[in-house]
Amino acid sequence: xxxxxxxxxxxxxxxxxLALIERLVARDQAALGALYDRYASVVYALAFKITGNxxxxxxxxxxxxxxxxxxxxxxxxTRGPVGAWVFTIAxxxxxxxxxxxxxxxxxxxxxxxxxxxxxxVAESDSPEQNAWLVEQSSLVRGALAELTxxxxxxxxxxxxxxxxxxxxxxxxxxxxGTIKTRIRxxxxxxRERLKGQLTRPKRGxxxxxxxx
Amino acid sequence: MRRDEIKELSALYAxxxxxxxTASEVEQYLRTAPADEQREVEELKEVAALLPLxxxxxxxxxxxxxxxxxxxxxxxxxxxxxPSSAAPTAKVVPFTPPARxxxxxxRWLLVAATVTLATLSGLLLWQNSRLTRERNDLARxxxxxxxxxxxxxxxxxRVLTLMGEAAPQASAKLVYDTPRQEWMxxxxxLPAAPAxxxxxxxxxxxxxxxxxxxxxxxxxxxxxxxxxxxxxxxASHLAATAVTLEPKGGSRQPTGQIFxxxxx
Numbered sequence: 001x002x003x004x005x006x007x008x009x010x011x012x013x014x015x016x017x018l019a020l021i022e023r024l025v026a027r028d029q030a031a032l033g034a035l036y037d038r039y040a041s042v043v044y045a046l047a048f049k050i051t052g053n054x055x056x057x058x059x060x061x062x063x064x065x066x067x068x069x070x071x072x073x074x075x076x077x078t079r080g081p082v083g084a085w086v087f088t089i090a091x092x093x094x095x096x097x098x099x100x101x102x103x104x105x106x107x108x109x110x111x112x113x114x115x116x117x118x119x120x121v122a123e124s125d126s127p128e129q130n131a132w133l134v135e136q137s138s139l140v141r142g143a144l145a146e147l148t149x150x151x152x153x154x155x156x157x158x159x160x161x162x163x164x165x166x167x168x169x170x171x172x173x174x175x176x177g178t179i180k181t182r183i184r185x186x187x188x189x190x191r192e193r194l195k196g197q198l199t200r201p202k203r204g205x206x207x208x209x210x211x212x
Numbered sequence: 213m214r215r216d217e218i219k220e221l222s223a224l225y226a227x228x229x230x231x232x233x234t235a236s237e238v239e240q241y242l243r244t245a246p247a248d249e250q251r252e253v254e255e256l257k258e259v260a261a262l263l264p265l266x267x268x269x270x271x272x273x274x275x276x277x278x279x280x281x282x283x284x285x286x287x288x289x290x291x292x293x294x295p296s297s298a299a300p301t302a303k304v305v306p307f308t309p310p311a312r313x314x315x316x317x318x319r320w321l322l323v324a325a326t327v328t329l330a331t332l333s334g335l336l337l338w339q340n341s342r343l344t345r346e347r348n349d350l351a352r353x354x355x356x357x358x359x360x361x362x363x364x365x366x367x368x369x370r371v372l373t374l375m376g377e378a379a380p381q382a383s384a385k386l387v388y389d390t391p392r393q394e395w396m397x398x399x400x401x402l403p404a405a406p407a408x409x410x411x412x413x414x415x416x417x418x419x420x421x422x423x424x425x426x427x428x429x430x431x432x433x434x435x436x437x438x439x440x441x442x443x444x445x446x447a448s449h450l451a452a453t454a455v456t457l458e459p460k461g462g463s464r465q466p467t468g469q470i471f472x473x474x475x476x
Contacts, residue, residue, distance in 0.1 A: 041271070044272045045270065052426060052443065061272065091264070140266045155227065166231070
């Protein structure tokens with residue numbers, strides 16, 4: 001694996017996300033405001049999904065963007081888009097919170113709940129201002145909807161509950177290998193489905209930086 | 213671990229489902245792995261990282277952005293002066309007053325006017341941005357409240373009253389939207405929690421399993437408002453809900469007195 005190369009990958013790029021990162025590195029607060037406007041709704045949804053608590057989710061949002069501000073120089077564009085980097089940070093912060101709360105609000109998911117969850121995802125109805133985000137979200141939802149319920153379940157337990165594959169196997173009372181396969185096949189399928197489709201937001205989008 | 217075994221684990225590594233020891237083994241392997249294997253893991257990591265895009269979204273509370281910016285400003289104020297801002301003290305240019313013809317008082321008048329003007333425009337600017345923030349805040353609040361209202365009047369929504377047990381005056385209204393698996397709970401007249409305790413809300417299933425939902429502390433008036441999103445698999449076999457007083461940080465299973473209880 002390549003080493004992170006702080007600062008070395010921030011040459012001008014047609015995508016305005018990299019320009020935003022450059023401005024963050026130069027301590028431009030408006031750039032953080034713009035990044036926040038773009039991704040806060042997803043970060044909040046993620047934090048809420050993980051912690052199940054709006055107060056905790058709010059703290060996670062602030063902590064995550066604070067970390068983005070402090071670590072902008074460590075962003076490595078070869079490792080994925082800015083959004084993915086922001087969400088990865090937010091997931092870690094939210095799982096930290098979850099562990100600190102020492103809660104384990106989990107039971108074995110059943111199929112009905114699975115179907116219900118999928119339907120809920122499919123008809124997310126919060127009005128979205130950001131056209132790019134809407135488009136990308138529907139791509140990811142579409143890819144997720146193509147997985148089998150058990151693949152989705154294993155992926156969700158790993159991602160949103162921070163469980164290891166051994167813990168998932170124990171919780172679902174399934175062999176370790178089965179869980180390993182479900183996650184692997186599920187992620188590979190999503191990758192195939194999303195390959196070449198995910199894009200970076202470009203300059204001049206309607207969600208252009210708001211100056212605070 | 214064998215090389216092919218490690219390769220097998222790469223998807224688990226990408227989604228963060230490995231214990232730390234195994235994860236670092238995979239990481240070590242990847243450092244010298246062929247480029248296509250490295251690329252595959254990077255791609256799977258990206259796919260996993262983008263999963264949150266699929267989540268249903270609710271409006272983000274407006275005050276959060278302010279909280280973030282306040283934190284930024286505070287940190288900036290506390291940070292030691294940067295080299296560039298320290299530079300002027302290093303090169304002090306002696307000030308020589310230019311020869312002027314105006315009277316001293318006229319000059320002071322000019323300075324005073326400039327200062328007043330600058331202060332005034334600063335004030336207006338500040339006020340303007342404060343008003344904009346307040347307006348946005350209010351708009352968000354209205355949006356949230358109208359969403360709550362929409363929930364309340366939706367045919368899918370059910371309302372349940374929880375009765376006080378250990379403290380009979382306490383009560384709560386639970387508004388739940390079954391298809392969305394969302395709960396709003398409005399608690400009132402709950403006694404203040406002692407410093408070493410927290411209230412804990414539980415989901416109780418038809419199999420009598422008690423699942424921790426949330427920790428909370430009521431405000432000075434004994435009120436608390438909880439918004440919950442039901443965990444996977446709970447909604448379909450929920451039988452009851454209860455609030456107990458537990459040691460600070462909560463318990464895995466209820467141990468304390470029951471303060472509120474309701475059957476669904």
